[in-house]
Amino acid sequence: MASQQRTENVSQEPQHPIQVAARRTGLTADAIRAWEKRYGAVEPFRTPGGRRLYSDEDIERLLLLRRVTAAGRRIGEVAGHDLEQLRAIVSADEEAMARVSDMPLSSRGPIARGRGTAASHLTACIEAAKQLDASRLERELASAQVQLTTPVLLEQVLSPLLEEIGDRWRRGFLKIAHEHLLSALVRSMLTPDPLTGTASPDAPGIVITTPAGQVHELGALMVAVAASADGWRVIYLGPNMPADEIAHSVRESGARAIGLSLIYPSDDPRLPEELRRIRRHLPEDVAMLVGGRASHAYNSVLDEIRAYRLDSLQELRDSLSRLRD
Numbered sequence: 001m002a003s004q005q006r007t008e009n010v011s012q013e014p015q016h017p018i019q020v021a022a023r024r025t026g027l028t029a030d031a032i033r034a035w036e037k038r039y040g041a042v043e044p045f046r047t048p049g050g051r052r053l054y055s056d057e058d059i060e061r062l063l064l065l066r067r068v069t070a071a072g073r074r075i076g077e078v079a080g081h082d083l084e085q086l087r088a089i090v091s092a093d094e095e096a097m098a099r100v101s102d103m104p105l106s107s108r109g110p111i112a113r114g115r116g117t118a119a120s121h122l123t124a125c126i127e128a129a130k131q132l133d134a135s136r137l138e139r140e141l142a143s144a145q146v147q148l149t150t151p152v153l154l155e156q157v158l159s160p161l162l163e164e165i166g167d168r169w170r171r172g173f174l175k176i177a178h179e180h181l182l183s184a185l186v187r188s189m190l191t192p193d194p195l196t197g198t199a200s201p202d203a204p205g206i207v208i209t210t211p212a213g214q215v216h217e218l219g220a221l222m223v224a225v226a227a228s229a230d231g232w233r234v235i236y237l238g239p240n241m242p243a244d245e246i247a248h249s250v251r252e253s254g255a256r257a258i259g260l261s262l263i264y265p266s267d268d269p270r271l272p273e274e275l276r277r278i279r280r281h282l283p284e285d286v287a288m289l290v291g292g293r294a295s296h297a298y299n300s301v302l303d304e305i306r307a308y309r310l311d312s313l314q315e316l317r318d319s320l321s322r323l324r325d
């Protein structure tokens with residue numbers, strides 16, 4: 001059972017529903033409920049109707065638990081610690097891990113060197129990318145990953161970072177090597193999440209990919225991470241998938257939705273037919289969610305096949321939450 005030591009400056013008023021707790025911590029709602037049931041990690045207030053409400057302090061506790069588990073500790077070992085103990089473990093773990101700089105991101109835990117805002121992480125990442133300093137960029141990305149919630153990481157660091165580096169590359173200020181370094185690191189950072197998501201087998205499923213001819217993959221990966229963070233069972237197919245394969249995966253997995261990312265090109269004459277083909281082979285009630293910088297160029301075919309065109313990951317999260325209900 002969690003010790004209930006309270007601190008003065010963090011509100012203890014139960015006011016946030018579980019979806020807000022999930023968004024603020026980057027944990028899935030399923031994971032939060034499982035930690036409560038199995039380990040009593042955080043015990044929220046219950047309304048008369050049985051809804052869970054979390055205080056700011058509960059959310060801080062969940063965030064600390066997320067960081068200690070991300071650093072390799074088992075939830076069962078730490079769930080009973082109070083806030084002070086958790087903070088001490090986090091800072092000792094992260095200090096030790098900050099010394100590990102030459103291991104690949106996927107094989108080590110997160111690194112944090114003090115609390116940063118999304119803007120400060122973004123600036124640090126841009127500087128490291130400009131200098132082609134791979135190990136510093138890895139550290140900065142890992143630090144952002146552990147200190148920020150998943151939506152903030154995706155929308156306020158990774159997305160503008162890719163935009164900025166892509167833009168400097170287009171204007172000739174950076175070389176293709178900068179972009180390759182960045183996209184390789186971002187890719188490896190995003191990949192484990194959708195593949196090892198913590199969603200339960202009966203969570204609603206979503207197939208995520210890019211259609212044939214669309215080879216930019218990072219938008220699809222971001223969608224996969226965002227859906228997974230919201231408790232969806234993600235079936236991630238990778239980029240450049242033929243229509244028949246996509247439709248087959250939806251039917252096999254019983255997915256309720258499909259997420260397609262369209263980044264480049266925005267004038268592929270074969271893509272409209274490819275999109276129609278996906279729709280024709282999908283069960284009627286499967287929702288098609290389409291986004292990415294090139295998606296607006298295919299508006300008319302998207303309307304025709306009753307796909308939802310979404311402009312941001314926030315719109316994705318809203319749509320997923322409506323579909324779930």
Ligand code: B12
Nearest residue numbers: 159163166170183216217218219261290291292293310316
């Ligand atoms: C990384 C990258 C690459 C990598 C891709 C690696 C990989 N595995 O994906 C590599 C180096 C291979 C590459 C190659 C090329 N690239 Co490139 N690339 C980029 C870069 C930097 C990032 C792309 C990216 O993933 N962006 C992040 C995405 C996710 O951002 P976004 O589209 O705005 O999406 C956001 C939302 O819309 C939403 N979203 C995305 N998808 C979806 C889906 C759903 C369902 C929802 C709800 C939301 C959603 O999430 C995002 C986050 O907010 C961009 C620059 C940029 N500004 O984007 C150029 C960019 C896309 N590339 C470009 C070009 C020109 C190319 C090349 C033609 C270069 C060349 N001459 O070889 C080739 C084309 C390859 C091909 N065959 O198509 C241009 C495209 C210009 C245009 N006319 O649109 C860009 C814009 C660079 C530029 N500024 O000129 N590229």
